[in-house]
Amino acid sequence: MRVGLYRRAEGDIVAVTCHHGFCDAAGAMILAREVFAAYRGVMADPDYRPFPREPYDRGTDQILALYSEEERKRALAEEEPFVDRWRFPAERTGRGTPRIASRTLAPERLGRIKAFGGEHGATVNDVLIAAFFLALLRVRDDPSDRGAPRSILTSADLRRRYPGCHGEGLPVNLSVAYEATLSVDEGAGLEEIIGQVTEVTARRKAGTPGLSAILFYGGIMAGGMPAVRAFFEEMNERYLSSGLKNPVFSNLGIFDPGDYLPVPGNDGTMLDLLDLQYLPCVCWPYGFLMTASTFRGSLTIATAYEEGPYSTPVVERFLGYVDGYLP
Numbered sequence: 578m579r580v581g582l583y584r585r586a587e588g589d590i591v592a593v594t595c596h597h598g599f600c601d602a603a604g605a606m607i608l609a610r611e612v613f614a615a616y617r618g619v620m621a622d623p624d625y626r627p628f629p630r631e632p633y634d635r636g637t638d639q640i641l642a643l644y645s646e647e648e649r650k651r652a653l654a655e656e657e658p659f660v661d662r663w664r665f666p667a668e669r670t671g672r673g674t675p676r677i678a679s680r681t682l683a684p685e686r687l688g689r690i691k692a693f694g695g696e697h698g699a700t701v702n703d704v705l706i707a708a709f710f711l712a713l714l715r716v717r718d719d720p721s722d723r724g725a726p727r728s729i730l731t732s733a734d735l736r737r738r739y740p741g742c743h744g745e746g747l748p749v750n751l752s753v754a755y756e757a758t759l760s761v762d763e764g765a766g767l768e769e770i771i772g773q774v775t776e777v778t779a780r781r782k783a784g785t786p787g788l789s790a791i792l793f794y795g796g797i798m799a800g801g802m803p804a805v806r807a808f809f810e811e812m813n814e815r816y817l818s819s820g821l822k823n824p825v826f827s828n829l830g831i832f833d834p835g836d837y838l839p840v841p842g843n844d845g846t847m848l849d850l851l852d853l854q855y856l857p858c859v860c861w862p863y864g865f866l867m868t869a870s871t872f873r874g875s876l877t878i879a880t881a882y883e884e885g886p887y888s889t890p891v892v893e894r895f896l897g898y899v900d901g902y903l904p
Contacts, residue, residue, distance in 0.1 A: 578593070578594070578595045578599070578608055579592075579593075579594045579595070580592070580593055580594075580612055581594070588851050591609075591612070593605060593608050593609045593612055595608060595748075597750070597858055598750065599748070599750070600748040600749055600750050601734070601749075601750045601751060601752040602752070602827070602829040602855055602868075603734055603736060603751070603752070603829075603830075604747075604748035604749055604750060604751075605748070605855070606832065606836070606855075607746055607747065607748045608748050609836075609837070610746075610836050610837060611627070611746075613836075613837040613840060614627075615627050616840070617839070617840070617841065620841045620843070621841075633747055634743070635747075635749045635750075637735075637742075637751075637791045637795075639739075639742045639743070640735065640739050640742050640787065640788070640791060641788075641791060641792075643739070644785065644788060648785065648788075649788065649792055652784075652785045652788040652789040652792065653789050653792050653793070655789070656789035656790075656793070657756070659728075659730070659756050659823070660728065660756075661728075661815070661816070661819065661821035661822050661823050662725075662726060662727050662728050662758075662821065662823060663713070663717065663719075663722065663727050663728075663821060663823065663824075664820065664821050664822045664823070664824070664862070664863045664865070665713065665716070665717075665824050665863075665865035665887070665895075666716060666717055666887075666888075666891055667862040667863060667886055667887060668885065668886060668887065668888055669862070669885070669886055670817065670861075670862045670863075670886060671861070671862075671885070671886055672861055672883055672885070672886070673861060673883035673884045673885025673886045673887070674883060674884045674885060675859045675881065675882075675883055675884075676881070676882055676883070676884045676889060676892075677856060677879065677880070677881045678879070678880055678881075678882070678889070678892050678893055678896055679854070679877055679878065679879035679880070679896070680877070680878050680879075680896050680897075680899075680900055681875050681876070681877045682875060682876045682877075682878075682900065682903070683875060684873070684874030684875055686876065686903065686904070687701070687871065687874055687875070687876050689903075689904040690704050690705075690876070690903055690904050692904070693767070693904040697768070697771045697772070697775070698775055699771050699774065699775045700775075700778070701828075702778070702828045703771060703774045703775050703778055704767070704771065704774075704903065704904075705826065705828055705869050705878075705903075706729070706731060706757060706774050706778070706826060707767055707770050707771050707774045707902070708767065708899050708902035708903045709729065709824075709826045709867060709899060710727075710729060710757075710759055710761070710770065710774075711761070711765070711766070711767065711770065711898070711902045712895055712896075712898035712899040712901075712902060713727075713729070713824055713895075714727075714761060715898045716891065716894060716895040716898060722761075723761070723762060723763045724760055724761070724762050724763075725760060726758050726759070726760050727758065727759060727760070727761070728756050728757065728758040728759075728823045729756070729757050729823055729824050729825065729826055730754050730755070730756055730757075730823050730824070730825045730826075731754070731755065731757055731825070731826045731827065731828075732752045732753060732754050732755070732825075732827050733752065733753055733755060733781065733782070733786055733787065734751060734752050734830075735751040735752070735753055735786070735787045736751050738782075738786045738787060739787075752827075753786070753787040753790045753791070754790070754825075755781050755786075755790075756823070757774065757777045757778070757781075758777070759773045759774065759777070760773075761773075766902070767902055767903075767904070816863050816864075817863075820863065821863065822862075822863035822864055822865070824865040824866070824867070825864070825865065825866040825867070826866075826867050826868075826869075827857070827866065827867075827868050827869070828868070828869045828870075829855050829868055829869065829870040830870065830871065831870075831871045831872075832853045832855075832870055832871065832872045834850050834853070834872070834873065837850060837853075838850065852872065853870075853872045854870065854872070854877055854879065855868060855870050855879070856879065856881060857879060857880060857881045858881060859881040859882065859883060860880075860881065860882050860883070860887075861882070861883040861886045861887070862886045862887070865880070865882070865887075866880060866881070867879070867880045867896075867899070868880070878896060878899055878900070880892060880895075880896070
């Protein structure tokens, strides 16, 4: 984990950074809260030291324990394997220059998204998935996509599915990916595809969410590092040989300023948070990731990519399409 302070005349930036294998987005926000809590402690007492954190369980045995052996076997048997069917437009493979692109929508936009979702029995997350999917169709502009099954990866936070599966305030990775496959005809808009999206997400929330993923990756890790390396090597070779990698969307939820405030200044004033954003992993072909997060009613969509392999004008145009499809 790394914490950086960037001093600027218009306001300082505190950056909390860690590898996404160490913890997911929720875990990163837990780390950020710990940093601000330690800051408040030091401001109140220069000799303050945070209470030492003892080693803690980072596994998923508590979730597995909720299911019988028969339920585990059935979950694995019923799980459909991921199939890469398309990718975000890329100029070339290889590495480039890291870039970040984002758009922040005003609070009234979020209100319209919620209203649209309410009319169609959809969550804000469902509406965002639908806009993401439509924007991919448009930026690719590939006739073969129309009416054909196309997939994206998205994620679910197991903390919400299994309350108490880990102690509060622990940075771990408890997010699990799942695939959403849609078939969209020419000229379809948000109203035409939102029903497909809600059907997929409702089905994924039911049953045993995350169980098959835990069992699948547990089976790989049981083979030790040779099995893990073989898994990733095969996956990378498949991406490079096929040129396909389903794009990823992750809704990180609402960031609450109350998790970090109050923040006392050193001259008796109280500091404020002007903005709070989560910067996603930097992707290069063929991976592509867009995140969404909400702070004080404003919704931010963001992506991080390597320029060269990806074209900045194409990425910016894509975010404009997502913006345009949202109510």
